[in-house]
Amino acid sequence: MRTPRHLARAIAVAAALATIPPVAAAYPTSPPAAQQQTQQEARQQAPLPRAVSLVGTDLRLSGGQSIRLPRAAGRAPVLLGTVRKGWVVASGSTFRLVRPNGTVRTIKGRDQINLYVSESLSDDGRRIVSAALDQGDTFNVRVVDLHGKVVYRDWFEGLLVEVMDADDGEVYVGGRNGLFVLDEATASKTRVLRRPTALVDLEHDVVFVGTRKRPWRTGPTSLAAPGTPRWRSTATPVAVSPGGSYVLSDDGTVRALDDGRLVRRVPTAGPRDGGAFEFLGWASDRRVLVETTAGKRRLLTSCPVPRGICRVVGSTRGRVSLPTSHAGPFLQP
Structure with missing residues (x-):
């Protein structure tokens, strides 16, 4: 019996396909090592989600x-910020x-001996800066770097200053006596x-100055x-918004950075040094976060900018904190 021509072709194709190993046979358990390495590198290079706030032990990203x-x-961690390999807390x-x-x-270790201790993470996420006033x-x-090595140490005699920002091996400290830059590379103070x-x-590239x-x-x-300055205010500035459009002050006012126009107010009971709040800062360029209290609970309240209803977005009996890049240094109680 003769095999039809089309059936002969089908048999030939089937025989050829039978010689090709199935995918499961080619990769019986996992992709090749080279492919696994590529996937692992991609995961490592993917940016870590930025920490927006810490409510108790709930980290909001x-x-x-x-x-x-x-x-x-720890039981009462304070968020300092996001780094390449995780999140830094005090x-x-x-x-x-x-x-x-x-x-x-x-x-x-942290400074738990001296007075007026402030702690912050540098903008590049490579350094932790702590400052304090000692008994003298x-x-x-x-x-210190993220391995715990002290890379710079300095002091000011008789000058009350505070850490204002840090990045790329430089720390800026200032107050009523002006502004100084501490350079890690040259171990200098200018x-x-x-x-x-x-x-x-x-x-x-912003500095707030008085006379x-x-x-x-x-x-x-x-x-x-x-x-x-093109405009001035008696309120103490706390933080510039991430996009550089606004500045948030300790009295809860939000002003346009370019002309000082009052944009809105957020609910704070008084200035920062009065203990009315521990944290006031930015979640994004259009949203302010502020810690308020209700009885024994600490609340995280979110207020849209330039307008909108403020809403409670977190509640805890522990601590509420924001990254120091968006709220200024953490001041130890």
């Missing part, structure tokens, strides 16, 4: 995600790195402004080329 910090992060007597896989590594009225500044200084934002006669009345000018 950009994009609306929320994760619970592991027990090793907890108990130490600074700690919380990794995405849930492990925690101690970085360095000496203002001390210590800078006065860059003699006018009273209230706030520095390196990312947007000798009215140091409490400050306004923004360029840090690279300081001039006369």
